[in-house]
Amino acid sequence: MLNEFIPVCEPTYGLEERTALIDAFDSGWVSSGGEYNDKLETDFAAYCHVKHGVSVCNGTVAIHLAIRALGLSAGDEVIVPNHNGIYGIYALMYEGITPVLVEAEGLTWNIDPDLIERSITSKTKAIMVVHLYGHPCDMDAISEIAEKHGLPVIEDAAQAHGAEYKGRRAGSLGTIATFSLFANKVITSGEGGVIVTDSEELANKCRYYRNQCFPLNGPRHFIHEDIGYNYRMTNVQAALAWAQLGKIDDLIDGRRRVNAEYRRHLEGVPGIGFQHEMSWAKNIFWMTAITIDPVEAGFKRNDLERHLIDQQIQTRRLFVGMNQQPVLETETQDSGEEAGFPVSDFLADNGLYLPSSSHLEQEKIEAISVAITELVSS
Numbered sequence: 001m002l003n004e005f006i007p008v009c010e011p012t013y014g015l016e017e018r019t020a021l022i023d024a025f026d027s028g029w030v031s032s033g034g035e036y037n038d039k040l041e042t043d044f045a046a047y048c049h050v051k052h053g054v055s056v057c058n059g060t061v062a063i064h065l066a067i068r069a070l071g072l073s074a075g076d077e078v079i080v081p082n083h084n085g086i087y088g089i090y091a092l093m094y095e096g097i098t099p100v101l102v103e104a105e106g107l108t109w110n111i112d113p114d115l116i117e118r119s120i121t122s123k124t125k126a127i128m129v130v131h132l133y134g135h136p137c138d139m140d141a142i143s144e145i146a147e148k149h150g151l152p153v154i155e156d157a158a159q160a161h162g163a164e165y166k167g168r169r170a171g172s173l174g175t176i177a178t179f180s181l182f183a184n185k186v187i188t189s190g191e192g193g194v195i196v197t198d199s200e201e202l203a204n205k206c207r208y209y210r211n212q213c214f215p216l217n218g219p220r221h222f223i224h225e226d227i228g229y230n231y232r233m234t235n236v237q238a239a240l241a242w243a244q245l246g247k248i249d250d251l252i253d254g255r256r257r258v259n260a261e262y263r264r265h266l267e268g269v270p271g272i273g274f275q276h277e278m279s280w281a282k283n284i285f286w287m288t289a290i291t292i293d294p295v296e297a298g299f300k301r302n303d304l305e306r307h308l309i310d311q312q313i314q315t316r317r318l319f320v321g322m323n324q325q326p327v328l329e330t331e332t333q334d335s336g337e338e339a340g341f342p343v344s345d346f347l348a349d350n351g352l353y354l355p356s357s358s359h360l361e362q363e364k365i366e367a368i369s370v371a372i373t374e375l376v377s378s
Ligand SMILES: Cc1ncc(COP(=O)(O)O)c(C=O)c1O
Pocket: 058, 059, 060, 061, 085, 087, 088, 130, 156, 158, 159, 180, 181, 182, 192, 193
């Protein structure tokens, strides 16, 4: 046991971040629309292999702007994964759009493409996918359905910067994609987000709504034709994110190393399961997520959670499915899934993610793994 608190995730910073932050500060340009906003937008879009990037103040509003830019509105339905955080669902609810819940599949825990089509109705106007814990969704199957029904695909890639589907990067796999730059993400600006798309029209709509619907070009006469928002990211936040982007490949390698080490210690331990990495995927393992089968392991997820925090090891539970959210009781339409949501419910009851910082030291991974196996053999 190490006599030290191990947080579930910490950002990895160095001199480059300090230099960029001081530069942004010294430039005097601390609000939005600065040099670092431009650099982040250009370089992040290039990293995702798409044409346009739009920086915003967090990942939730990134999804909201994507929805506005696509012209979705009250009364529409959007297909969403049931095993998910509430973020994209909130963004739909802001507009009075109905989320239609589709169950996860059991290996990657992402939306199950085989269950999407039967949930499509005449009101369906888009499919929102979420690349969970860093694993890309099965995009060929999803794109085929989307094309057949003429639906745009929103990629919520908040947890999947740099993830790849058949060699193509997350962010380039749908019509428009959104990222979060919250502190626990692979790269961060503290709070922040980026929207990427190949469509100039969609990117410009996002920029327009982001900035209170001031005209993109031309004088500011304070005449507003639509409802807009202040969803801008500051130049200082952009400087931090831009410096982080310069080292993203190392940060992803760090997350993959952490996952490989946990697997080396824990794979085969009775009752412990891992999120799968499909042969066509590069999972960035934003977080190393495990499940505890209480029958096989002889203890419950909550027991492990307590055991680890007693040893100063912080963990987080996996998402509670949208089928269990009180706020959604009257807002959602489930997909007619008679079997309910067994995969999502299993993950909510038995899933947990382990400390996963990119720089997490080997000895800490070992100590955490020992703490877990101790409980298995006790
Ligand atoms: C899948 C997913 N989507 C969206 C978001 C929202 O991002 P933010 O916290 O930056 O608003 C998060 C945040 O953790 C997320 O995990």
